[in-house]
Amino acid sequence: MVTKTEESELKNLEIQVDNGGGGAWEYLSLVRKLKVRRSDKVLKHGLSILNDSKLRSKLGADEWTLYEQVAVAAMDCQCLDVAQDCTKALRKRFSESKRVGRLKAMLLEAKGSWEKAEKAYSSLLEDNPLDQIIHKRRVAMAKAQGNISGAIEWLNKYLEIFMADHDAWRELAEIYSSLQMYKQAAFCYEEVILAQPTVPLYHLAYADVLYTLGGLENVQTAKKYYASTIDLTGGKNTRALFGICLCTSAIAQLAKGKNKEDKEGSQLQSLAAKALERDYKQRAPDKLPQLTTALKSLTLSS
Amino acid sequence: MAEDLVLDTAIRDWVLIPLSVVMVLIGVLRHIVSKLLRSSQTPDIKIVREGQVMLRARNLRAAANFIPSKAFRARKLYYCNEENGLLFVPKGQATNPQAQMFSDPNMAMDMMKKNLSMIIPQTLTFAWVNFFFSGFVAAKIPFPLTQRFRSMLQNGIDLSTVDVSYVSSRSWYFLNLFGLRGLFSLILGEENAVDDTQRMMQMGGGFGFDPSKGLSVEKDNLDITQHDWALPNFEHHAEDVLKRVIS
Numbered sequence: 001m002v003t004k005t006e007e008s009e010l011k012n013l014e015i016q017v018d019n020g021g022g023g024a025w026e027y028l029s030l031v032r033k034l035k036v037r038r039s040d041k042v043l044k045h046g047l048s049i050l051n052d053s054k055l056r057s058k059l060g061a062d063e064w065t066l067y068e069q070v071a072v073a074a075m076d077c078q079c080l081d082v083a084q085d086c087t088k089a090l091r092k093r094f095s096e097s098k099r100v101g102r103l104k105a106m107l108l109e110a111k112g113s114w115e116k117a118e119k120a121y122s123s124l125l126e127d128n129p130l131d132q133i134i135h136k137r138r139v140a141m142a143k144a145q146g147n148i149s150g151a152i153e154w155l156n157k158y159l160e161i162f163m164a165d166h167d168a169w170r171e172l173a174e175i176y177s178s179l180q181m182y183k184q185a186a187f188c189y190e191e192v193i194l195a196q197p198t199v200p201l202y203h204l205a206y207a208d209v210l211y212t213l214g215g216l217e218n219v220q221t222a223k224k225y226y227a228s229t230i231d232l233t234g235g236k237n238t239r240a241l242f243g244i245c246l247c248t249s250a251i252a253q254l255a256k257g258k259n260k261e262d263k264e265g266s267q268l269q270s271l272a273a274k275a276l277e278r279d280y281k282q283r284a285p286d287k288l289p290q291l292t293t294a295l296k297s298l299t300l301s302s
Numbered sequence: 303m304a305e306d307l308v309l310d311t312a313i314r315d316w317v318l319i320p321l322s323v324v325m326v327l328i329g330v331l332r333h334i335v336s337k338l339l340r341s342s343q344t345p346d347i348k349i350v351r352e353g354q355v356m357l358r359a360r361n362l363r364a365a366a367n368f369i370p371s372k373a374f375r376a377r378k379l380y381y382c383n384e385e386n387g388l389l390f391v392p393k394g395q396a397t398n399p400q401a402q403m404f405s406d407p408n409m410a411m412d413m414m415k416k417n418l419s420m421i422i423p424q425t426l427t428f429a430w431v432n433f434f435f436s437g438f439v440a441a442k443i444p445f446p447l448t449q450r451f452r453s454m455l456q457n458g459i460d461l462s463t464v465d466v467s468y469v470s471s472r473s474w475y476f477l478n479l480f481g482l483r484g485l486f487s488l489i490l491g492e493e494n495a496v497d498d499t500q501r502m503m504q505m506g507g508g509f510g511f512d513p514s515k516g517l518s519v520e521k522d523n524l525d526i527t528q529h530d531w532a533l534p535n536f537e538h539h540a541e542d543v544l545k546r547v548i549s
Contacts, residue, residue: 129347161350164357190369190377191358197365221370221533228536235540235547244540268537271544278548 002034017045024049032069039076046070064090071103075110083107098128109141117141132162151175166195182213200232207243216254223247235275244272249298307468309439317440317471325478328423333490336419352517359520367532374529382521435471443467
Protein backbone atom coordinates (compact mmCIF):
# COMPACT_ATOMS: atom_id res chain seq x y z
CA MET A 1 0.00 0.00 0.00
CA VAL A 2 1.19 3.48 -0.75
CA THR A 3 1.71 5.74 2.23
CA LYS A 4 0.06 9.11 2.57
CA THR A 5 3.24 11.09 2.03
CA GLU A 6 4.03 9.12 -1.11
CA GLU A 7 0.53 9.65 -2.37
CA SER A 8 0.66 13.40 -1.84
CA GLU A 9 4.08 13.56 -3.46
CA LEU A 10 2.75 11.66 -6.44
CA LYS A 11 -0.22 14.00 -6.74
CA ASN A 12 1.97 17.08 -6.55
CA LEU A 13 4.29 15.77 -9.23
CA GLU A 14 1.31 14.86 -11.38
CA ILE A 15 -0.15 18.35 -11.15
CA GLN A 16 3.24 19.86 -11.84
CA VAL A 17 3.87 17.77 -14.91
CA ASP A 18 0.36 18.18 -16.24
CA ASN A 19 0.62 21.93 -16.11
CA GLY A 20 3.79 22.07 -18.12
CA GLY A 21 6.37 22.29 -15.35
CA GLY A 22 9.33 19.96 -15.62
CA GLY A 23 9.84 16.84 -13.60
CA ALA A 24 8.37 14.28 -15.97
CA TRP A 25 11.20 11.83 -15.36
CA GLU A 26 10.83 12.08 -11.56
CA TYR A 27 7.11 11.46 -11.92
CA LEU A 28 7.70 8.40 -14.06
CA SER A 29 10.33 7.05 -11.65
CA LEU A 30 7.95 7.52 -8.72
CA VAL A 31 5.16 5.75 -10.57
CA ARG A 32 7.54 2.90 -11.33
CA LYS A 33 8.72 2.69 -7.73
CA LEU A 34 5.25 2.74 -6.19
CA LYS A 35 3.82 0.43 -8.87
CA VAL A 36 0.68 2.52 -9.29
CA ARG A 37 -1.39 2.33 -12.40
CA ARG A 38 -1.39 5.69 -14.18
CA SER A 39 -1.14 4.42 -17.70
CA ASP A 40 -2.57 7.39 -19.58
CA LYS A 41 -0.27 9.90 -17.88
CA VAL A 42 2.73 7.60 -18.16
CA LEU A 43 2.01 7.18 -21.84
CA LYS A 44 1.64 10.89 -22.49
CA HIS A 45 4.69 12.05 -20.57
CA GLY A 46 6.81 9.06 -21.41
CA LEU A 47 6.21 9.54 -25.10
CA SER A 48 7.05 13.23 -24.81
CA ILE A 49 10.42 12.30 -23.36
CA LEU A 50 11.09 9.50 -25.81
CA ASN A 51 10.20 11.51 -28.89
CA ASP A 52 12.55 14.29 -27.89
CA SER A 53 15.97 12.96 -28.79
CA LYS A 54 17.77 15.43 -26.54
CA LEU A 55 15.86 14.37 -23.44
CA ARG A 56 16.19 10.76 -24.44
CA SER A 57 19.96 10.85 -24.69
CA LYS A 58 20.10 12.59 -21.30
CA LEU A 59 18.57 9.51 -19.71
CA GLY A 60 21.43 7.25 -20.65
CA ALA A 61 20.91 3.69 -19.59
CA ASP A 62 17.53 4.48 -18.05
CA GLU A 63 16.18 5.01 -21.55
CA TRP A 64 15.43 1.28 -21.87
CA THR A 65 13.58 1.18 -18.56
CA LEU A 66 11.49 4.04 -19.86
CA TYR A 67 10.81 2.13 -23.08
CA GLU A 68 9.57 -0.82 -21.06
CA GLN A 69 7.39 1.36 -18.85
CA VAL A 70 5.86 3.19 -21.81
CA ALA A 71 5.27 -0.10 -23.65
CA VAL A 72 3.28 -1.52 -20.75
CA ALA A 73 1.34 1.73 -20.34
CA ALA A 74 0.57 1.78 -24.06
CA MET A 75 -0.75 -1.78 -23.87
CA ASP A 76 -2.95 -0.74 -20.97
CA CYS A 77 -4.36 2.14 -23.04
CA GLN A 78 -4.71 -0.07 -26.11
CA CYS A 79 -2.27 2.03 -28.18
CA LEU A 80 -0.82 -1.12 -29.66
CA ASP A 81 1.29 0.56 -32.34
CA VAL A 82 3.13 2.60 -29.73
CA ALA A 83 3.69 -0.56 -27.71
CA GLN A 84 4.95 -2.38 -30.77
CA ASP A 85 7.41 0.42 -31.59
CA CYS A 86 8.79 0.41 -28.07
CA THR A 87 9.09 -3.37 -28.04
CA LYS A 88 10.88 -3.28 -31.39
CA ALA A 89 13.36 -0.73 -30.11
CA LEU A 90 14.02 -2.86 -27.03
CA ARG A 91 14.35 -6.01 -29.11
CA LYS A 92 16.96 -4.34 -31.32
CA ARG A 93 19.00 -3.47 -28.27
CA PHE A 94 18.49 -6.60 -26.15
CA SER A 95 17.73 -9.42 -28.50
CA GLU A 96 18.02 -12.34 -26.12
CA SER A 97 16.45 -10.88 -23.05
CA LYS A 98 13.78 -12.53 -20.92
CA ARG A 99 12.23 -9.18 -20.15
CA VAL A 100 11.81 -8.40 -23.83
CA GLY A 101 10.34 -11.86 -24.38
CA ARG A 102 7.86 -11.10 -21.67
CA LEU A 103 6.93 -7.82 -23.33
CA LYS A 104 6.40 -9.61 -26.63
CA ALA A 105 4.05 -12.09 -24.97
CA MET A 106 2.19 -9.25 -23.28
CA LEU A 107 1.80 -7.59 -26.67
CA LEU A 108 0.21 -10.77 -28.01
CA GLU A 109 -2.11 -10.79 -25.04
CA ALA A 110 -3.04 -7.15 -25.58
CA LYS A 111 -3.86 -7.87 -29.22
CA GLY A 112 -6.20 -10.62 -28.11
CA SER A 113 -4.42 -13.63 -29.61
CA TRP A 114 -4.93 -15.73 -26.51
CA GLU A 115 -3.49 -19.06 -27.64
CA LYS A 116 -0.28 -17.54 -28.94
CA ALA A 117 0.14 -15.54 -25.75
CA GLU A 118 -0.58 -18.63 -23.67
CA LYS A 119 2.09 -20.58 -25.54
CA ALA A 120 4.57 -17.74 -25.17
CA TYR A 121 3.94 -17.48 -21.43
CA SER A 122 4.27 -21.23 -20.90
CA SER A 123 7.58 -21.37 -22.71
CA LEU A 124 8.87 -18.38 -20.75
CA LEU A 125 7.83 -20.04 -17.52
CA GLU A 126 9.66 -23.22 -18.44
CA ASP A 127 12.89 -21.29 -18.59
CA ASN A 128 12.17 -19.29 -15.51
CA PRO A 129 9.54 -20.83 -13.25
CA LEU A 130 9.93 -18.13 -10.64
CA ASP A 131 8.83 -15.11 -12.62
CA GLN A 132 5.93 -13.71 -10.65
CA ILE A 133 4.84 -11.28 -13.33
CA ILE A 134 4.29 -13.99 -15.93
CA HIS A 135 2.25 -16.05 -13.49
CA LYS A 136 0.07 -13.09 -12.77
CA ARG A 137 -0.37 -12.28 -16.46
CA ARG A 138 -1.60 -15.82 -17.04
CA VAL A 139 -4.22 -15.36 -14.33
CA ALA A 140 -5.22 -12.00 -15.80
CA MET A 141 -5.55 -13.55 -19.25
CA ALA A 142 -7.84 -16.28 -17.97
CA LYS A 143 -9.90 -13.65 -16.22
CA ALA A 144 -10.09 -11.48 -19.33
CA GLN A 145 -11.34 -14.40 -21.38
CA GLY A 146 -14.07 -14.97 -18.85
CA ASN A 147 -12.59 -18.26 -17.73
CA ILE A 148 -12.95 -17.57 -14.01
CA SER A 149 -12.43 -21.15 -12.87
CA GLY A 150 -9.23 -21.27 -14.91
CA ALA A 151 -8.14 -18.03 -13.29
CA ILE A 152 -8.81 -19.52 -9.85
CA GLU A 153 -6.80 -22.61 -10.77
CA TRP A 154 -3.80 -20.61 -11.98
CA LEU A 155 -3.98 -18.30 -8.99
CA ASN A 156 -4.08 -21.20 -6.57
CA LYS A 157 -1.05 -22.73 -8.26
CA TYR A 158 0.73 -19.39 -8.01
CA LEU A 159 -0.14 -19.11 -4.34
CA GLU A 160 1.17 -22.59 -3.63
CA ILE A 161 4.61 -21.28 -4.42
CA PHE A 162 4.38 -17.63 -3.45
CA MET A 163 2.11 -17.88 -0.47
CA ALA A 164 3.26 -14.68 1.16
CA ASP A 165 2.00 -12.46 -1.68
CA HIS A 166 -0.90 -10.65 -0.05
CA ASP A 167 -1.97 -8.93 -3.27
CA ALA A 168 -2.59 -12.33 -4.81
CA TRP A 169 -4.64 -13.41 -1.81
CA ARG A 170 -6.70 -10.27 -2.16
CA GLU A 171 -7.30 -10.94 -5.84
CA LEU A 172 -8.37 -14.48 -5.05
CA ALA A 173 -10.73 -13.24 -2.35
CA GLU A 174 -12.38 -10.83 -4.79
CA ILE A 175 -12.76 -13.57 -7.39
CA TYR A 176 -14.35 -15.89 -4.85
CA SER A 177 -16.68 -13.13 -3.69
CA SER A 178 -17.76 -12.52 -7.25
CA LEU A 179 -18.56 -16.22 -7.53
CA GLN A 180 -20.38 -16.18 -4.18
CA MET A 181 -17.96 -18.74 -2.71
CA TYR A 182 -17.97 -16.81 0.54
CA LYS A 183 -16.30 -19.35 2.78
CA GLN A 184 -13.25 -19.43 0.57
CA ALA A 185 -13.32 -15.66 0.25
CA ALA A 186 -13.35 -15.38 4.05
CA PHE A 187 -10.25 -17.57 4.24
CA CYS A 188 -8.44 -15.40 1.71
CA TYR A 189 -9.40 -12.21 3.51
CA GLU A 190 -8.06 -13.71 6.73
CA GLU A 191 -4.72 -14.24 4.97
CA VAL A 192 -4.72 -10.64 3.82
CA ILE A 193 -5.53 -9.37 7.32
CA LEU A 194 -2.70 -11.50 8.69
CA ALA A 195 -0.30 -9.90 6.27
CA GLN A 196 -1.46 -6.32 6.87
CA PRO A 197 -3.52 -6.12 10.03
CA THR A 198 -3.88 -2.38 10.20
CA VAL A 199 -5.45 -1.67 6.84
CA PRO A 200 -9.14 -0.95 7.45
CA LEU A 201 -10.12 -1.88 3.89
CA TYR A 202 -9.52 -5.55 4.52
CA HIS A 203 -11.37 -5.56 7.83
CA LEU A 204 -14.33 -4.01 6.04
CA ALA A 205 -14.26 -6.54 3.22
CA TYR A 206 -13.95 -9.42 5.68
CA ALA A 207 -16.87 -8.09 7.71
CA ASP A 208 -18.95 -7.82 4.52
CA VAL A 209 -18.23 -11.43 3.62
CA LEU A 210 -19.00 -12.66 7.14
CA TYR A 211 -22.26 -10.75 7.23
CA THR A 212 -23.22 -12.21 3.87
CA LEU A 213 -22.47 -15.71 5.09
CA GLY A 214 -24.97 -15.25 7.85
CA GLY A 215 -25.46 -17.26 10.99
CA LEU A 216 -25.31 -15.84 14.47
CA GLU A 217 -21.63 -16.39 15.07
CA ASN A 218 -20.59 -14.95 11.73
CA VAL A 219 -22.74 -11.88 12.15
CA GLN A 220 -21.35 -11.28 15.63
CA THR A 221 -17.82 -11.57 14.26
CA ALA A 222 -18.77 -9.28 11.40
CA LYS A 223 -19.99 -6.70 13.89
CA LYS A 224 -16.63 -6.83 15.65
CA TYR A 225 -14.81 -6.28 12.38
CA TYR A 226 -17.04 -3.37 11.43
CA ALA A 227 -16.15 -1.92 14.83
CA SER A 228 -12.45 -2.38 14.16
CA THR A 229 -12.87 -0.64 10.81
CA ILE A 230 -14.48 2.28 12.57
CA ASP A 231 -11.61 2.33 15.02
CA LEU A 232 -9.01 2.25 12.28
CA THR A 233 -10.65 4.96 10.20
CA GLY A 234 -11.64 7.22 13.09
CA GLY A 235 -15.36 6.81 12.48
CA LYS A 236 -15.31 8.17 8.95
CA ASN A 237 -16.26 5.01 7.09
CA THR A 238 -19.97 5.19 6.31
CA ARG A 239 -20.19 1.58 5.16
CA ALA A 240 -18.87 0.37 8.50
CA LEU A 241 -21.39 2.49 10.37
CA PHE A 242 -24.20 1.00 8.31
CA GLY A 243 -22.70 -2.41 8.88
CA ILE A 244 -22.89 -1.98 12.64
CA CYS A 245 -26.55 -1.04 12.51
CA LEU A 246 -27.42 -3.94 10.23
CA CYS A 247 -25.42 -6.42 12.27
CA THR A 248 -27.00 -5.37 15.53
CA SER A 249 -30.48 -5.76 14.17
CA ALA A 250 -29.60 -9.08 12.56
CA ILE A 251 -28.13 -10.36 15.84
CA ALA A 252 -31.21 -9.26 17.72
CA GLN A 253 -33.38 -11.13 15.25
CA LEU A 254 -31.29 -14.27 15.28
CA ALA A 255 -30.86 -14.32 19.02
CA LYS A 256 -34.51 -13.64 19.79
CA GLY A 257 -34.99 -16.87 21.61
CA LYS A 258 -31.61 -17.02 23.25
CA ASN A 259 -31.71 -13.85 25.31
CA LYS A 260 -28.04 -12.98 25.09
CA GLU A 261 -26.30 -9.79 26.26
CA ASP A 262 -27.74 -6.97 24.26
CA LYS A 263 -26.95 -3.98 26.38
CA GLU A 264 -23.47 -3.35 24.99
CA GLY A 265 -24.64 -3.85 21.44
CA SER A 266 -27.39 -1.26 21.60
CA GLN A 267 -24.99 1.45 22.70
CA LEU A 268 -22.80 0.88 19.68
CA GLN A 269 -25.78 0.83 17.40
CA SER A 270 -27.23 4.06 18.73
CA LEU A 271 -23.82 5.71 18.49
CA ALA A 272 -23.42 4.51 14.94
CA ALA A 273 -26.89 5.73 14.05
CA LYS A 274 -26.15 9.16 15.47
CA ALA A 275 -22.83 9.31 13.61
CA LEU A 276 -24.61 8.36 10.38
CA GLU A 277 -27.22 11.04 10.84
CA ARG A 278 -24.54 13.61 11.46
CA ASP A 279 -22.63 12.51 8.39
CA TYR A 280 -25.71 12.70 6.19
CA LYS A 281 -26.64 16.10 7.59
CA GLN A 282 -23.22 17.36 6.55
CA ARG A 283 -22.91 15.72 3.18
CA ALA A 284 -26.34 14.80 1.80
CA PRO A 285 -29.00 16.63 3.82
CA ASP A 286 -31.77 15.88 1.34
CA LYS A 287 -31.34 12.16 1.90
CA LEU A 288 -31.60 12.54 5.66
CA PRO A 289 -35.31 11.62 5.98
CA GLN A 290 -34.69 8.38 4.04
CA LEU A 291 -31.90 7.55 6.42
CA THR A 292 -33.94 8.16 9.53
CA THR A 293 -36.81 6.00 8.30
CA ALA A 294 -34.38 3.21 7.39
CA LEU A 295 -32.72 3.34 10.79
CA LYS A 296 -36.04 3.40 12.56
CA SER A 297 -37.16 0.30 10.68
CA LEU A 298 -33.95 -1.44 11.70
CA THR A 299 -34.40 -0.69 15.37
CA LEU A 300 -38.06 -1.55 15.22
CA SER A 301 -37.43 -4.93 13.66
CA SER A 302 -34.76 -5.79 16.25
CA MET B 303 56.32 5.64 30.99
CA ALA B 304 54.13 8.67 30.67
CA GLU B 305 56.33 10.77 28.46
CA ASP B 306 54.63 12.45 25.62
CA LEU B 307 56.20 11.49 22.39
CA VAL B 308 55.87 14.16 19.77
CA LEU B 309 54.95 12.52 16.51
CA ASP B 310 56.08 14.09 13.30
CA THR B 311 53.25 15.47 11.17
CA ALA B 312 54.98 13.85 8.24
CA ILE B 313 53.75 10.57 9.66
CA ARG B 314 50.21 11.75 9.33
CA ASP B 315 50.76 12.99 5.80
CA TRP B 316 52.66 10.03 4.51
CA VAL B 317 51.30 7.10 6.48
CA LEU B 318 47.84 7.51 7.87
CA ILE B 319 46.17 9.32 5.01
CA PRO B 320 47.69 7.29 2.15
CA LEU B 321 46.85 4.07 3.95
CA SER B 322 43.21 5.07 4.31
CA VAL B 323 43.01 6.27 0.73
CA VAL B 324 44.52 3.06 -0.55
CA MET B 325 42.07 0.97 1.45
CA VAL B 326 39.12 2.91 0.15
CA LEU B 327 40.31 2.53 -3.42
CA ILE B 328 40.93 -1.18 -3.02
CA GLY B 329 37.48 -1.57 -1.56
CA VAL B 330 35.88 0.17 -4.51
CA LEU B 331 37.91 -1.95 -6.88
CA ARG B 332 36.80 -5.13 -5.15
CA HIS B 333 33.22 -4.06 -5.33
CA ILE B 334 33.39 -3.45 -9.08
CA VAL B 335 35.25 -6.69 -9.72
CA SER B 336 32.77 -8.70 -7.68
CA LYS B 337 29.90 -7.13 -9.59
CA LEU B 338 31.49 -8.14 -12.87
CA LEU B 339 32.25 -11.66 -11.74
CA ARG B 340 28.95 -12.33 -10.10
CA SER B 341 27.08 -15.18 -11.75
CA SER B 342 23.32 -14.86 -11.84
CA GLN B 343 21.84 -16.97 -9.12
CA THR B 344 18.71 -18.79 -10.19
CA PRO B 345 17.00 -19.60 -6.93
CA ASP B 346 15.59 -23.03 -6.57
CA ILE B 347 11.83 -23.24 -6.53
CA LYS B 348 11.82 -25.25 -3.33
CA ILE B 349 13.92 -22.71 -1.51
CA VAL B 350 11.67 -19.87 -2.64
CA ARG B 351 8.63 -21.80 -1.51
CA GLU B 352 10.14 -22.49 1.89
CA GLY B 353 11.05 -18.87 2.28
CA GLN B 354 7.50 -17.87 1.52
CA VAL B 355 6.11 -20.46 3.93
CA MET B 356 8.26 -19.01 6.67
CA LEU B 357 7.08 -15.50 5.85
CA ARG B 358 3.48 -16.63 5.97
CA ALA B 359 4.00 -18.43 9.27
CA ARG B 360 5.68 -15.37 10.69
CA ASN B 361 2.77 -13.18 9.59
CA LEU B 362 0.44 -15.62 11.27
CA ARG B 363 2.34 -15.34 14.52
CA ALA B 364 2.55 -11.58 14.35
CA ALA B 365 -1.07 -10.85 13.57
CA ALA B 366 -2.70 -13.88 15.18
CA ASN B 367 -4.82 -11.70 17.38
CA PHE B 368 -6.60 -10.13 14.45
CA ILE B 369 -8.37 -13.19 13.13
CA PRO B 370 -11.05 -15.25 14.86
CA SER B 371 -9.81 -18.03 17.07
CA LYS B 372 -11.38 -20.73 14.92
CA ALA B 373 -9.45 -19.48 11.90
CA PHE B 374 -6.27 -19.29 13.92
CA ARG B 375 -6.61 -22.81 15.24
CA ALA B 376 -7.35 -24.18 11.80
CA ARG B 377 -4.24 -22.52 10.43
CA LYS B 378 -2.09 -23.65 13.34
CA LEU B 379 -3.12 -27.20 12.68
CA TYR B 380 -2.45 -26.78 8.99
CA TYR B 381 1.08 -25.64 9.68
CA CYS B 382 2.10 -27.86 12.55
CA ASN B 383 0.35 -31.08 11.69
CA GLU B 384 2.65 -33.97 12.40
CA GLU B 385 2.14 -35.73 9.13
CA ASN B 386 1.72 -33.24 6.37
CA GLY B 387 1.84 -29.84 7.96
CA LEU B 388 3.54 -27.11 5.99
CA LEU B 389 6.28 -26.53 8.50
CA PHE B 390 6.97 -30.09 9.32
CA VAL B 391 10.22 -31.51 8.03
CA PRO B 392 10.77 -35.20 8.84
CA LYS B 393 14.01 -35.82 10.67
CA GLY B 394 15.79 -37.76 8.00
CA GLN B 395 15.00 -35.38 5.26
CA ALA B 396 16.30 -32.29 6.96
CA THR B 397 18.75 -31.34 4.28
CA ASN B 398 22.02 -30.30 5.75
CA PRO B 399 22.39 -26.93 4.12
CA GLN B 400 26.15 -27.08 4.23
CA ALA B 401 26.31 -30.29 2.24
CA GLN B 402 23.69 -28.96 -0.12
CA MET B 403 25.67 -25.82 -0.73
CA PHE B 404 28.84 -27.68 -1.50
CA SER B 405 27.21 -30.19 -3.77
CA ASP B 406 25.66 -27.49 -5.88
CA PRO B 407 28.53 -26.53 -8.17
CA ASN B 408 27.26 -23.05 -8.92
CA MET B 409 26.99 -22.10 -5.32
CA ALA B 410 30.34 -23.59 -4.47
CA MET B 411 31.99 -21.57 -7.21
CA ASP B 412 30.21 -18.47 -6.03
CA MET B 413 31.35 -18.94 -2.47
CA MET B 414 34.88 -19.62 -3.53
CA LYS B 415 34.93 -16.48 -5.62
CA LYS B 416 33.54 -14.45 -2.75
CA ASN B 417 36.05 -15.90 -0.32
CA LEU B 418 38.95 -15.31 -2.65
CA SER B 419 37.88 -11.78 -3.39
CA MET B 420 37.88 -11.17 0.32
CA ILE B 421 41.04 -12.94 1.33
CA ILE B 422 43.44 -11.92 -1.42
CA PRO B 423 43.15 -8.12 -1.17
CA GLN B 424 43.26 -8.33 2.61
CA THR B 425 46.40 -10.43 2.57
CA LEU B 426 48.10 -8.28 -0.03
CA THR B 427 47.29 -5.05 1.74
CA PHE B 428 48.43 -6.46 5.04
CA ALA B 429 51.74 -7.59 3.57
CA TRP B 430 52.20 -4.21 1.93
CA VAL B 431 51.55 -2.40 5.19
CA ASN B 432 53.97 -4.60 7.03
CA PHE B 433 56.65 -4.18 4.47
CA PHE B 434 56.51 -0.46 4.02
CA PHE B 435 55.07 0.91 7.20
CA SER B 436 56.71 -1.02 9.97
CA GLY B 437 59.26 -0.14 12.52
CA PHE B 438 57.93 3.20 13.70
CA VAL B 439 55.23 4.66 15.82
CA ALA B 440 52.32 5.70 13.67
CA ALA B 441 49.68 7.09 15.95
CA LYS B 442 48.58 7.58 19.51
CA ILE B 443 45.35 6.12 20.72
CA PRO B 444 43.50 8.68 22.82
CA PHE B 445 42.65 6.32 25.67
CA PRO B 446 45.03 4.35 27.84
CA LEU B 447 45.42 0.65 27.36
CA THR B 448 46.81 -2.20 29.40
CA GLN B 449 50.06 -3.96 28.69
CA ARG B 450 48.26 -6.90 27.16
CA PHE B 451 47.68 -5.03 23.97
CA ARG B 452 51.34 -4.37 23.43
CA SER B 453 52.04 -7.40 21.34
CA MET B 454 48.99 -6.78 19.20
CA LEU B 455 49.29 -3.09 18.55
CA GLN B 456 52.98 -2.40 18.70
CA ASN B 457 54.21 -5.12 16.49
CA GLY B 458 56.94 -3.38 14.58
CA ILE B 459 58.14 -1.31 17.47
CA ASP B 460 60.82 -3.11 19.41
CA LEU B 461 60.92 -0.80 22.39
CA SER B 462 59.29 -2.18 25.49
CA THR B 463 59.14 1.07 27.38
CA VAL B 464 56.96 2.98 24.99
CA ASP B 465 53.43 3.56 26.22
CA VAL B 466 50.95 1.11 24.79
CA SER B 467 48.88 3.99 23.46
CA TYR B 468 51.48 4.54 20.77
CA VAL B 469 50.65 2.04 18.09
CA SER B 470 52.14 0.91 14.85
CA SER B 471 50.60 1.29 11.44
CA ARG B 472 49.38 -2.29 11.51
CA SER B 473 46.76 -1.33 14.04
CA TRP B 474 45.78 1.63 11.86
CA TYR B 475 45.25 -0.87 9.06
CA PHE B 476 42.92 -2.95 11.24
CA LEU B 477 41.10 0.13 12.40
CA ASN B 478 40.47 1.10 8.82
CA LEU B 479 39.43 -2.40 7.90
CA PHE B 480 36.58 -2.38 10.33
CA GLY B 481 35.80 1.28 10.28
CA LEU B 482 35.51 1.89 6.57
CA ARG B 483 32.48 -0.36 6.39
CA GLY B 484 30.28 2.60 7.22
CA LEU B 485 31.93 4.74 4.59
CA PHE B 486 31.47 2.03 1.97
CA SER B 487 27.79 1.68 2.71
CA LEU B 488 27.48 5.40 2.06
CA ILE B 489 29.44 5.35 -1.19
CA LEU B 490 28.45 2.04 -2.65
CA GLY B 491 24.94 1.59 -1.30
CA GLU B 492 23.83 -1.08 1.08
CA GLU B 493 24.68 -4.37 -0.58
CA ASN B 494 28.33 -4.03 -1.33
CA ALA B 495 30.91 -6.73 -1.65
CA VAL B 496 33.20 -5.11 0.84
CA ASP B 497 31.09 -5.96 3.82
CA ASP B 498 33.62 -8.44 5.11
CA THR B 499 32.65 -8.27 8.72
CA GLN B 500 29.08 -9.06 7.89
CA ARG B 501 30.11 -12.08 5.91
CA MET B 502 32.53 -13.14 8.60
CA MET B 503 29.78 -13.02 11.15
CA GLN B 504 27.55 -14.98 8.81
CA MET B 505 30.14 -17.68 8.30
CA GLY B 506 30.98 -17.78 11.96
CA GLY B 507 27.42 -18.31 13.06
CA GLY B 508 26.51 -21.05 10.65
CA PHE B 509 25.24 -20.52 7.17
CA GLY B 510 22.88 -17.58 6.85
CA PHE B 511 19.95 -19.04 5.02
CA ASP B 512 19.06 -22.26 6.73
CA PRO B 513 15.84 -23.67 5.34
CA SER B 514 15.33 -26.82 7.35
CA LYS B 515 16.32 -25.38 10.67
CA GLY B 516 14.31 -22.26 9.93
CA LEU B 517 11.17 -24.29 9.39
CA SER B 518 11.40 -26.22 12.63
CA VAL B 519 12.15 -23.01 14.51
CA GLU B 520 9.04 -21.46 13.02
CA LYS B 521 7.03 -24.55 13.90
CA ASP B 522 8.12 -24.41 17.53
CA ASN B 523 7.36 -20.73 17.71
CA LEU B 524 3.94 -21.28 16.24
CA ASP B 525 3.24 -24.11 18.65
CA ILE B 526 3.81 -21.79 21.55
CA THR B 527 1.70 -18.95 20.20
CA GLN B 528 -1.47 -18.32 22.11
CA HIS B 529 -4.45 -16.68 20.58
CA ASP B 530 -5.79 -13.62 22.33
CA TRP B 531 -8.47 -12.14 20.20
CA ALA B 532 -8.04 -8.41 20.00
CA LEU B 533 -11.31 -7.65 18.28
CA PRO B 534 -13.55 -7.21 21.36
CA ASN B 535 -11.22 -4.41 22.45
CA PHE B 536 -11.73 -2.84 19.09
CA GLU B 537 -15.42 -2.77 19.73
CA HIS B 538 -14.91 -0.70 22.87
CA HIS B 539 -12.49 1.57 21.04
CA ALA B 540 -15.00 2.06 18.29
CA GLU B 541 -17.58 3.18 20.82
CA ASP B 542 -15.16 5.75 22.17
CA VAL B 543 -14.28 6.92 18.70
CA LEU B 544 -17.94 7.35 17.78
CA LYS B 545 -18.66 9.18 21.00
CA ARG B 546 -15.91 11.60 20.14
CA VAL B 547 -17.15 12.01 16.59
CA ILE B 548 -20.67 12.78 17.68
CA SER B 549 -19.80 15.18 20.44
